Amino acid sequence: MLTVLPYKEHAAVNDSRYTLHERERTVPIPSTITPVPGYPNKLVVYKMVASKFWQVRCWISGRTHRSSCRTQSLRAAQSFARSFYEQLLALANHKSIPVLNACTDNLIDKAAVKPKHTFAALAAQMVSNEQARVDRGEFAIGSLQVLRNRLDAHILPRWSICSAAAIDYASLLSFTQFLSSSFSTTTVSQYLIIVRKVLSMAVSVGALDKLPEFPKIKIQTTSRGAFTLTEYWRIIRTARQLQGTKHPENCNAMRKNYRLRTAECTMPPDVAWAIGFMVNSFIRPSDLKTLKHRHVEVVRNDNTYLRLTLPETKSHGLPIVTLQPAVRIYQQITLHYAAKQLTGPDNYLFLPHLHDRNYAHWVLAFYFNWVLAKTGLKLGPHGQERSLYSLRHSSITFRLLYGQGIDLLTLARNARTSVDMINQHYASTVTGEQNIGMLQSRRSRLSVTS
DSSP states (O other): OOOOOOGGGGOOTTGGGTSOOHHHHTSOOGGGOEEOTTSOTTOEEEEETTEEEEEEEEEETTEEEEEEOOOSOHHHHHHHHHHHHHHHHHHOOSOOEEEEOTTTOOEEEEEEEOGGGBHHHHHHHHHHHHHHHHHTTSSOHHHHHHHHHHIIIIIHHHHTTSBGGGOOHHHHHHHHHHHHTTSOHHHHHHHHHHHHHHHHHHHHTTSOSSOOOOOOOOOOOOOOOOOOHHHHHHHHHHHHHHTTOBOSSOHHHHHHHHOOOGGGSBOOTHHHHHHHHHHTTOOOGGGGGTOBGGGEEEEESSSEEEEEOOOOBTTBOSOEEOOTHHHHHHHHHHHHHHTTTOOSTTSBSSSTTOSOHHHHHHHHHHHHHHHHHHHTOSBOTTSOBOOTHHHHHHHHHHHHHHOSSOOHHHHHHHTTSOHHHHHHTGGGGOOTGGGHHHHHOOOOOOOOOO
16 A cells, blocks of 8 residues: 655755745845945845845945845946945935045045045936936937946946045046056046046035046047058958858857857858948948938939938937948848848848847957958058958048048038048048149149230
8 A cells, every 4th residue: 555655755855945934035145245346345246045136235324225136247236236335325414434545545534424425426426417418418328338337347446435535636646557557548538537527526516625636648549540442352352252151160169259149150241241331331330230221312313322311429410421332232231131021111231130239230340350360451550450440441541542622521521520530530541642643733824814
């Protein structure tokens, strides 16, 4: 006779994981408790059994604050924790805390800082103002994201709990020297601009009497390097030859090292199209991922060209007119994707089957770098690295070299840039020898009749 044992005697060895008391399911897993670099030890992220997401915990104003970070990435969780902490500091306005000076590592006892006047709280207010500017259309959302990334990367970990008054010329100089070992002068200058914005906020709210003196940074700009006409033809021919060719690395390695899925292990035809289209349309690489068929109009009159009504970029919203070869490339794209029903007004021109447009841009950039590696043209004559942006440089440079009677103002407006930018960057590779015929030309004598 079969004896049926009580249920508890049949319990599995891992049942305890699923029968925990509700309170135990929300207790932090000790091995996952991770502090946020540059912030007080009371700010930590951790995991618990009850959720797959990271959690944040912080003790402020006599109580513990908790929230889900809504991410499984530790790096993203720490970024969320910084913002969480800054918002709490901005709300807390009735206590004082001692501040550790990040530059001198000395505890500042005489100048206890109100939570709402710490650098982190002031940074939170500044970011809130910048977000309002984005909402009003005065500031680009991409620029705001860069600002937040730089705050999280090096600024807040260094000064989050400092008072604004603790940041003087010496600490700014130390910060500048630290950044200079890893970044260009342009990037260092942009970091200092963000610090200045936070300290300006401190002056506005009365937490600081006046701005400290900032180190002077001489910005050294390096052009991304345009291609010569011969190099351009080598690049586009190589891209066409590699079309449909599998990358030499296996798909597993490409997924691990370059984040490319198996479906994108071969060179798509879009790379050659993107190369030709950029050189003949003056667009930026970022436009490749946003350009839709609804933005394109074919114009045929005395001249044949495309009118591109792209979303506004860098405060420029005027339409762009292309050169005639761009029309032929557009027709090739339309013919190729018409069979897949991907030529509707809301379909993208390049890699329209990829809904993640940042990933689509990454695929184009990855295979363009492969083309540059195959041709040996990744580095310019002065050692500068070339990228998709070099095609925009080439587009503008070719017009300066081969355009008949082109004036800088017309070119600048059509390329959605300024005359100063063309002079400083795009025209930096144009030499007198390249326009030797124009330099040696002579005006014809005018006959004077009585």
